Amino acid sequence: MNVRRLIPTAATAGAVTLGLLALSACSSSDTAGGKGDGRLAVTASFYPMQFLVQQIGGDHVSVTTLTKPGTEPHDLELSPRETARLSQADVVLYLKGIAPAVDDAIGQSGARQIVDATSLTTMERHGTEAGHGHEGDDDHGDEESAGGNDPHIWLDPVKYAEVAKGVGAALEKADPDHAATYRTNTGTLVGKLGALDTAFEQGLAHTTTRTFITTHAAFGYLAERYGLEQEAIAGVDPEAEPSPARVKELGTIARQDKVSTVFFETLASDRTAKTIAGDTGLRTDVLDPLEGITAKSKGSDYLQVMKANLAALRNALGAK
Structure with missing residues (x-):
């Protein structure tokens, strides 16, 4: 048993097992975690984060995603059970600004390692338009960007590659025994x-x-x-x-x-x-x-x- 991965919480003090940390590999947060298979347990907020973890982590990670397939992530809210599960993950990977309710839940989760993808690249403000100057554009940009930076960084392959490098580094830190594999897989994904x-x-x-x-x-x-x-x-x-x-x-x-x-x-x-x-x-x-x-x-x-x-x-x- 790898003692490094045990993360006691108030609900599990004195009875924590590795099985509670190893969330099952799936694409929905409905599945209960805990297979005890020794893989790094990673919770991803939605698909673009899930894809990075799967590509870089490979067989060494077990990925749970908070957003079910077909669900629009911008308005996602977590149930109390889903929120409680966040504290059981070795790594939580999310992108701040997509779903405010999820941002709040992750911030209060007490998860051992929390990675915000927006910290891994340079963020910008975009509104209804980008890259040109039709009359009236400034008004649209100010209105639509009032809430902050545009979170859709994964749709730029260059920025997404920057995020991938940061995710790879986070997995290496969380699971140094497999750091070489994560480094290799990161390089492969960045190449793609x-x-x-x-x-x-x-x-x-x-x-x-x-x-x-x-x-x-x-x-x-x-x-x-x-x-x-x-x-x-x-x-x-x-x-x-x-x-x-x-x-x-x-x-x-x-x-x-x-x-x-x-x-x-x-x-x-x-x-x-x-x-x-x-x-x-x-x-x-x-x-x-x-x-x-x-x-x-x-x-x-x-x-x-x-x-x-x-x-x-x-x-x-x-x-x-």
Whole structure:
């Protein structure tokens, strides 16, 4: 038994076992942890964090995610049972700013090692638009970014690679016996993300337009990285309703910038996107913010869905 991993709590003092720490590998927080198999127990807040842990930790980690498949993570709240389980993890990995209720629960959990992904890269503020200067943009940016920095760093492969390095270092610290494996796996993943970055850079280098319209202002980092212009129907909150003035403005932008497509996503309603597309004579397509993987996702993991996003952007922007 590895005494290093025992984390007594008030509820388990005098009766803590390694089985309480080894949360079972699953994609839902409904499964009770505790297999006693010696793996590092990691709790990830939602899919982009889960993917990093699985890729870097491999067989040496047991991953539990707080966000069930198909659940929109922005409004996630934890049950008392789920909150209590956080204290049993060896490592908790989350991204501050996605779900305030989860942020609070993790901060009060008493988990041995808590890793906030926002501390592993440089954060920025994005609003309904990114990377350009249509009239009125400053007002939109101030309104939509009032809550703080844009949390959607995983949609920029370069920033996501920076986070991956930090996660790898955290796993090495938590489980030094397998540090060499974590280091190797981190290098492999960073290489894959580098190749993805190259694919986006080359694939979007020459397009008819640089502007895309999307339901959810999740793609500010991606737009800035590749010189694109994101125009979002709503703000960072995917369920927010646009004002009539914003809808009118989007129609003007679509005409001026030769926009062909209004993008929607898999975990939020497509009603507003389809309404605007119908009113402006535009097509619709999916641009997935990758907050979760479902049966509707265009791929089974982050890399596959990001490649599908690239294909959708190339088609919508008239890539040559």
